[in-house]
Amino acid sequence: MRLKTALANHLKKTTISHFGKRLVFGLCSLLVMLIVGEIGYVSFGYTALDALFQTVITVSTVGFGEVHTFSSGEKIFTIFLILGGVGTAAYTFSVIIETFVEGYLTEQLGKRKMEHQIANMKNHVILCGWGRVGTSIAHHLSQSGIDMVVIDNSPERISSVKGAAICGDATSEEILLQAGITRAKVLITALYGDAENLYVTLTARSLSPDIFIVSRTATTNAVAKLRQAGADRIVNPQDLGGIKMASLALQPQVAEFLDFVMHDGSLEFRLEQVEIPEGSTLIGETLRSARVHAMTGALVLGLRHQEGEFITNPPPESEIMVGDVLVVIGNQDQLSSLRTIATSL
Secondary structure, three states: OHHHHHHHHHHHHHHHHHHHHHHHHHHHHHHHHHHHHHHHHHHOOOOHHHHHHHHHHHHHOOOOOOOOOOOHHHHHHHHHHHHHHHHHHHHHHHHHHHHHHHHHHHHHHHHHHHHHHHHOOOOOEEEEOOOHHHHHHHHHHHOOOOOEEEEEOOHHHHOOOOOEEEEOOOOOHHHHHHOOOOOOOEEEEOOOOHHHHHHHHHHHHHHOOOOEEEEEOOOHHHHHHHHHHOOOEEEOHHHHHHHHHHHHHHOHHHHHHHHHHHHOOOOOOEEEEEEOOOOOOOOOOEHHHHOHHHHHOOEEEEEEOOOOOEEEOOOOOOEOOOOOEEEEEEOHHHHHHHHHHHHOO
């Protein structure tokens, strides 16, 4: 992904540089022809203004006619000026038009396509911030195949996003609405400052009361404020990094196993959550009577009732209720079977 992004950026920069060099060359050549014409006609006795006027109408071939009647020398000079100047002017004007039209059309078509793509998204993730934390989040989200819209106020950073992206201020209601905040399922704010993350959280919660918000924080002092603003989960990347390093030092095999299960797509077994919707046939059953493992092969590692604490390694007598979340481990087929049973009415 990084290689493709780097290649795309390189090609884009190369194209811009190519057009820039051609445009500079054309403008410089045209300027040289104007100077040559100015000097030439002044030497024939023209005033500076008349010389410039005669040079411009000659090079541009507008056909206004001569300022004064040409002598033989002036005719010969004008012939060479036309041969050199007309081609230079045509080349310069074509490069200007090509640069403007191609750049404008490409930008407008790309913008329209992006807007249409975002407008068709539903239950997607909005990621605010395309720094080191944001790119890491996007890398893991991309493995799940979920739709995602990235918001960042840096044109340079946003140009490296592969997929739907908006260049703008994530704290703006207009930008969040443009990203489909009212249709999104999750918003992740991974901006650098706590104040920015707090403002995004507050704005997003006011626009979409039901959206699930994950907010980044750099200090423990901001946790309470972010929670009060409406963040459902608050993460300090430094703390997580410290916890992982400590786990690797104390129990490296366990830490690596959990890392593989959660993030390595090559591993057969996955650790995921399954929600129990209203009307599910599992409601009212116990883990034993539902025969989750016997029917699907998936193992239930944890159970959480609505607004309750996690029950790790829940006993077989645990009752399944509406809104419960089952934390299970299994391969793709086993997890798909469990989801089918959980959502069957």
